[in-house]
Amino acid sequence: MPFGNTHNNFKLNFDVDLEYPDLTKHNNHMAKVLTKDIYAKLRDKQTPSGFTLDDIIQTGVDNPGHPFIMTVGCVAGDEESYEVFKDLLDPIISDRHGGYKPTDKHKTDLNFENLKGGDDLDPNYVLSSRVRTGRSIKGYTLPPHNSRGERRAVERLSVEALNTLDGEFKGKYYPLNKMTDAEQEQLINDHFLFDKPVSPLLLAAGMARDWPDARGIWHNEAKSFLVWVNEEDHLRVISMEKGGNMKEVFRRFCVGLNRIEETFKKHNHGFMWNEHLGYVLTCPSNLGTGLRGGVHVKLPKLSTHAKFEEILTRLRLQKRGTGGVDTASVGGVFDISNADRLGSSEVEQVQLVVDGVKLMVEMEKKLEKGEAIDSMIPAQK
């Protein structure tokens, strides 16, 4: 390092005991892992862009817990965070991603033809299907840490790449800071608009700085393929449509994502990826595929069944409210998606959703008829 980090070095004047956070009331992955010894070991380090241990953990210190989910409590500020602070992040990754070891290799598979079925989920139950992931552009720091200059560069590169898409992907970019009222209204009605984060998890990590500068939404004309620029990750790529044709949603997802990646590569910008962590994103929970494939599905009976949670666990699925991660379900309609991100491929994860949701809809139908479902309870996947 030719340079130090003035502020971090200043803090080294204080003993570890004085600087170590009070985590006694905390329940998140970071608090489970960060002992005083690890804090002492890592506190004088920084990544090449100047991201420090306190930067990594601030969100976890400020947010002791969450009512619905076990939060991670850490963010990366750049690609190197995962290397420089591996003593903290490896155990968290292992805990969060089902025992994933520092020596494990992650498999990427974005070949939609490898998905079996998925085009016949009953639209009487499955109201909509969606697949999302994130991508980070190599060489730039991540949303908790990036400067306005970097964020704007990410926006420029992304919009240039997206504007080259054609055919079913031809579309338009709407920057948040130039949106007209009419455009804003339309995007809200389409359920596309993302707003300045209100979640204290994101705010504490510094991701809302300079809002709405260099943030925006791109979508294709058919409104089935959508990209968020500079929200929680450099890019969030979303394929969605009403009904239960997850096969088509995933096809469009893979094709579009591959086209975007090709365009970036042509301009000498790759995505952050390595064979151990897969795609590198801001939150350690999104490593690997960064993929969440899910449906909004009506399961009023199954969701009140005593074995609902157990079934979800065995199917490697997770439930959320229809408003997203921080919400509760309404009227028996749940957002059901894959629980895993790292250690299995995109195809494998979407397969789990397709097969799992198909099974749950069958169970719902049985329960409607007053029949039992015990014989259908699956083994642990």
Added chain:
Amino acid sequence: MNAFKWRANIGGALHDQKIGILLSSPRIDQPRQQESAMPFGNTHNTLKMKFSASEEYPDLSKHNNHMAKVLTPALYERLRSKETPSGFTLDDVIQTGVDNPGHPYIMTVGIVAGDEETYEVFKELLDPVIEDRHGGYKPTDKHKTDLNPANLKGGDDLDPKYVLSSRVRTGRSIRGFCLPPHCSRGERRAVEKMSVEALDSLSGDLKGKYYALKNMTDAEQQQLIDDHFLFDKPVSPLLLASGMARDWPDGRGIWHNDTKTFLVWVNEEDHLRVISMQNGGNMKEVFNRFCTGLTKIETLFKEKGTEFMWNEHLGYVLTCPSNLGTGLRAGVHVKIPNMSKHPKFEEVLKRLRLQKRGTGGVDTAAVGGTFDISNADRLGFSEVELVQMVVDGVKLLVEMEKKLEKGQGIDDLIPAQK
């Protein structure tokens, strides 16, 4: 908590001094080193220098705060490579103003200081903001401190049928420590420990107790809420954006005396906020207690070798540039339903150098004709002068209210500009 080592870079040599909680800290006889002499750089800020100034310059086109009025692209370019000795940078100074374009009731500053040196290193930005905010206060002006309550005339006879309560508050920063937007947990805890030790040695009618936010029992919390003493984690985006809520509630707490008339907030928006208050209109007594308590606290700090941030140009140095000088806001909750609807109300306030707020504080509206009326100035006037303006001004406003109640005119009472 154990002693911590303080390394001060004084005169180019490194001194290691062990500092117990209230043993001698390095006396800052000389100005701090400017950033060019610092042995370390700031990695993150240096990385940003790879982008041109125009790529990094914030979009302030929709903004209306003091920072946005002053920060031109040229000024941004000149200051962006600088940092204070503790590593506070231009982007740190302005982040709250970038993230908060405006406020419905007040013209916000849009800037915070991260340490005492911020006001020096970034003076090219802060001096014009200070001038704009504090009525033309020039970089060469000197500020007068007067905490002698005997110099206040009157103030013990504001009509309690109208003046419901009286309050004086100020802030203090402990020299040698970074301010709330920037301080680490270690620093914040050190500030807490030093403050509590000083407050615990107060006696007589100032004798009291400290309630750390993170150790508070439910019963204590309820009592403090009922007393209107409890401060909670900031929700104002102005404070959140500047990083003042980090690590909440670590190192934060409330101290108050047994009679609940003298109160100190530790590590909220400033290191210390000192408040004297009581029901009714005896501002003289409130100010008496304020000055006595504050002076005692300052003496205790000095005995232990620490002092408050103060200089003869800016007076007391606080986190927000709007609180420089005296840091003093003296005010009353006063019932003026008729006066407040009079077309000349705003004009009268302005001439009296007073400001109105809702009874919930700076971000609220008035309820039922009851207003919080306080001094508008902070810098360039002494404490006594500011409280005098409140005492005289509120007395006049109450007289006007009484006249309006009787259906009489108040035109002959309208004051000249103070």
